[in-house]
Amino acid sequence: MFKVEGLKFKYPKNESDVINGIDFEINKGEIFGFLGPSGAGKSTTQKIMIKILEDFRGKISYNGKDITEYKDDFYESIGVSFEMPIHFSKMTALENIEFFLKLYKKNADIETLMKRVGLWEDKDKMVGEFSKGMKIRLNIVRALLNEPEMLFLDEPTNGLDPKNAMILKDMIREFRADGGTVFITSHIMSDIDQLCDRVAFIVDGEIKEMDSPRNLKIKYGKRSMNVEYKENNETIKVEFPMDNIGKNSEFINLLQTKDIETIHSGETTLEDIFIKVTGVGLKDE
Numbered sequence: 001m002f003k004v005e006g007l008k009f010k011y012p013k014n015e016s017d018v019i020n021g022i023d024f025e026i027n028k029g030e031i032f033g034f035l036g037p038s039g040a041g042k043s044t045t046q047k048i049m050i051k052i053l054e055d056f057r058g059k060i061s062y063n064g065k066d067i068t069e070y071k072d073d074f075y076e077s078i079g080v081s082f083e084m085p086i087h088f089s090k091m092t093a094l095e096n097i098e099f100f101l102k103l104y105k106k107n108a109d110i111e112t113l114m115k116r117v118g119l120w121e122d123k124d125k126m127v128g129e130f131s132k133g134m135k136i137r138l139n140i141v142r143a144l145l146n147e148p149e150m151l152f153l154d155e156p157t158n159g160l161d162p163k164n165a166m167i168l169k170d171m172i173r174e175f176r177a178d179g180g181t182v183f184i185t186s187h188i189m190s191d192i193d194q195l196c197d198r199v200a201f202i203v204d205g206e207i208k209e210m211d212s213p214r215n216l217k218i219k220y221g222k223r224s225m226n227v228e229y230k231e232n233n234e235t236i237k238v239e240f241p242m243d244n245i246g247k248n249s250e251f252i253n254l255l256q257t258k259d260i261e262t263i264h265s266g267e268t269t270l271e272d273i274f275i276k277v278t279g280v281g282l283k284d285e
């Protein structure tokens with residue numbers, strides 16, 4: 001659906017490129033995640049892809065056509081929810097939505113959408129009086145109001161409480177089930193793990209790794225089986241190689257004779273992979 005080839009970009013004020021030649025494709029019907037440390041170039045890439053930033057080098061095509069050839073029709077088919085939601089604060093939520101609705105040919109059912117994100121009861125409140133989470137939810141409604149085929153979400157769950165984050169993740173999955181395609185960035189690894197079909201890790205404007213979360217976990221994980229058992233009131237940890245585990249007599253003997261507390265395969269987490277691939281600890285950011 002989207003094909004990005006040899007993308008490079010420099011902000012006019014800067015001396016050097018912040019995007020250093022990246023290539024990736026987003027397939028129709030997939031949720032594609034962009035991960036990387038702060039300042040890696042995630043938002044910049046998204047802004048280039050939705051034609052907010054121009055003067056990039058390389059080639060980007062959407063549905064087989066160069067994005068530079070698209071006019072306003074481009075915005076009919078995409079929905080965008082970015083980091084810092086901007087709404088008219090002196091207008092009510094519904095007035096805001098109605099304003100943006102008029103810009104599009106296709107219109108989604110606003111009552112359904114606003115009820116879904118729990119904002120229908122607050123529709124007549126001034127947006128200036130909204131909490132941060134309410135503004136973010138209103139932003140999601142805005143992203144979906146033209147029934148787009150592709151969604152760009154930049155840290156969409158950032159600032160949402162767990163219940164609203166769950167609703168949003170369900171909405172993203174439903175959007176995909178209906179044939180939609182999603183490009184998402186997030187610092188919340190569990191969200192990315194739960195949602196994405198494929199992820200790319202971007203560091204200093206370069207893609208360092210790209211695959212499904214499952215394949216990455218297998219690649220970076222240790223092929224091991226970790227067992228914890230109790231003996232003389234002490235917890236003892238043992239690690240076995242995963243290969244031929246069913247024939248490992250020591251492992252089988254342990255299962256038969258000990259008071260087992262936990263058994264885990266040595267699969268890694270997206271957090272660990274993030275640190276390995278980017279060389280940056282999440283806490284350092």
Ligand SMILES: Nc1ncnc2c1ncn2[C@@H]1O[C@H](COP(=O)(O)OP(=O)(O)OP(=O)(O)O)[C@@H](O)[C@H]1O
Pocket residue numbers: 011013014018036037038039040041042043044045
């Ligand atoms: N308007 C701008 N003018 C100049 N430089 C910018 C501008 N916006 C971003 N940058 C720089 O471009 C680089 C990439 O920024 P970008 O916002 O794409 O990072 P990000 O990966 O989205 O980070 P975060 O996780 O913090 O949102 C950073 O070095 C940043 O300082």
Ligand SMILES: [Mg+2]
Pocket residue numbers: 042043044083154
């Ligand atoms: Mg960003």
